[in-house]
Amino acid sequence: MKKKSNDYSGGSFADRMSLLSQWLDNSDKVLIGAGAGLSAAAGLNYLDEELFRQFQPEMVAMGYRYPYELFERDKLNWPPAREWAYNVRHVNFVRYVFPPSELYKKLLKLVEDKDFFVITSNCDRQFMRTGFPMERVFEAQGSYDRLRCIEGCTKETWNIKPFIDKLLPLIDSETFMISDESAIPRCPYCGAPLFAAVRSYEGYLDERERYVDWLMSATEKKLCIIEIGVGFNTPVVIRWPFERLTYAIENAHLFRVNCEYEQWPGHGGFPMVPEELKDKATPMPFDARKVIEHLYNERFGT
Ligand SMILES: [Zn+2]
Structure with a gap:
């Protein structure tokens, strides 16, 4: 047995x-x-369909059910304007809207x-x-708080909060993209995209x-x-x-x-x-x- x-x-x-x-x-x-x-x-459950409906309605309309499905979204090859629309919504909710x-x-x-x-x-x-x-x-x-240069040209990292505040109002709810591409976070030294600073x-x-x-x-x-x-x-x-x-x-x-x-x-x-x-x-x-x-x-x- x-x-x-x-x-x-x-x-x-x-x-x-x-x-x-x-x-x-x-x-x-x-x-x-x-x-x-x-x-x-x-209460911060990455399998919670109800929370996802509230905070990512455009993603639900596209057929996604909960955040966990999008943890490996690099395979989806989203354009940066979509990636950042999703990312700032997600991080804003998890890090700032959800209470201690x-x-x-x-x-x-x-x-x-x-x-x-x-x-x-x-x-x-x-x-x-x-x-x-x-x-x-x-x-x-x-943590979600820090961003780094994806090319690693510097060890410097940047707080994500000012980017969240800037990008949230720029999300186009029809296309679910950041409407102004020039607002997408880039490294001030080499111009490469910024990305979550996981361990660096x-x-x-x-x-x-x-x-x-x-x-x-x-x-x-x-x-x-x-x-x-x-x-x-x-x-x-x-x-x-x-x-x-x-x-x-x-x-x-x-x-x-x-x-x-x-x-x-x-x-x-x-x-x-x-x-x-x-x-x-x-x-x-x-x-x-x-x-x-x-x-x-x-x-x-x-
Ligand atoms: Zn750089």
Whole structure:
């Protein structure tokens, strides 16, 4: 019989929450890894058709259903005027219209008195906007905030906000293009297009170094590792390193919170936690909101 993904370790929701709760309270250090599933639980869901209808009606008219379908839109070969129309709408909504999330604030309250660190692949800046001390956050995929020269002629980067403010009124809703091509962001040095500065912006290496230093300081400690909503989009950023850390650090335990696990392609090849970690990892196939609010209510009431 095929083994189910969460056969080993765990027990009921209450059993797993109680184990997580004990580790959270009794660990010297807490490492959080957050992926798209955390922001989805907070309401910023890249599979949400209703939100997409509100904020990208022209895209819906073209037959798209949700933002996730457009994550690899480079294959569509859109002209820059379309790319920027889509991009400024998307970033404006995710980064400026959507409010700082109460769920993130609850997560902060759970760990703020601990020696904690966050690594995230989310670009939406929710950690910053909800008051996390950014010297304890590593945005491993950068954020939507910075743009860089696509040709890399300079290390300088530019804030996207002034471009959003300039371009939003220039979106032609008939063609869904920026109506004035001269307004499209270009490098002031070489004239090449500007593009999201994912890992190449000022300060990225410092951020990464702080994260690595913190991890090095955790190797001999009791370490509670909580992974929230990390899928298989970029597993090399959080998911696989967390498995190796859990394996390598003697007194560590991994709690893998992911309610959509079963739906991910490739699921058949990957158990929810690897068998080698069966005594050191607990699969938590529950919604991130349910897990965070349970811990929060236990400590601070509803
Ligand atoms: Zn340039």
